[in-house]
Amino acid sequence: MKIALFGYGKMGRMIDEISLERGHQIVARIDEKPGEIPYGEMEVAIDFSVPESAVTNIKGCLSKGVPVISGTTGWLERFGEVSDHCEKVKGAFLYASNFSLGVNIFFELNRILASMVDKTGEYEVGIDETHHIHKLDTPSGTAITLAEGIIENSGYKKWALDKEGPETIPIYSHREGEVPGTHVITYTGGVDEIRISHEAFSRKGFALGAVVAAEWILGKQGVFSMKDVLNLGRK
Structure with a gap:
């Protein structure tokens, strides 16, 4: 699986490490001020950037047909806008406040x-x-x-x-x-x-969950959560 990382702080680096351990390829490591973004090389994007960049990152990927996993917080007042955009372009988007x-x-x-x-x-x-x-x-x-x-x-x-x-x-x-x-x-x-x-004893559980979600979302369409990934039904 070819993964693009949006945001390359501690979580981004840990996701990078776990992705490689699981046999995936990182095709882009995009920080706060990206240059040209290689959408055509990505199969999935994982966004752990900053609130100011999250919506632009997510909508940009969805518009190019790239499914997105997002763990960035602080932007959720625009969640409806992003969900509507995902439905409009028939994309795949999964947000979780915590992937553990x-x-x-x-x-x-x-x-x-x-x-x-x-x-x-x-x-x-x-x-x-x-x-x-x-x-x-x-x-x-x-x-x-x-x-x-x-x-x-x-x-x-x-x-x-x-x-x-x-x-x-x-x-x-x-x-x-x-x-x-x-x-x-x-x-x-x-x-x-x-x-x-x-x-939590370390951040590794969060990073692993994000990679598992990225593996799960390939080939799907819609707006999802970790409940879908883990098949956790309501009471």
Whole structure:
């Protein structure tokens, strides 16, 4: 498989390494200010760039018939625009806030737990996330996905950073050292507390998941998520 990498930071370099280990070829390593982009040489693009470049990168590839895997966060207010463009050009696009297999299982546990706890009316939820000091976005895309999963399966209506309020899920973000990523969801009641958490030991799981998604999307058409790749059904 011939892969183009958009964004060549730590994640881009790790995806490069894993791709080569799995027998793939990197045909382009494109940083923030690319020159001529070799669309004709790509079979799939993996975008871990920056929010300011993501939409241009994704739409550019889709317009040229190149399927795109995106893990860039901070641009999702334009997700509808990108999805519409993908459908218009009959392309293939997959976005995930986190490509880790464990995290995507965690997403499903989160949805199920939210629905179960909501029926009791006895608990208040909070999300706590910790990442390395180099992470650009706050809160993390993973934390937002977790909050959205709770909102879809409970009476909560919105989330807010470092704020509590009626029908609001507070997300508390921390940036420390080189922490790959830890997410904790806590339901606190009058007599006890329920807590689920996911802790990444390294970024390798994220990079591997992105390559697996790239392998999966070849020959497909539409807008997808890691639920499709891993065949994770809703409850």
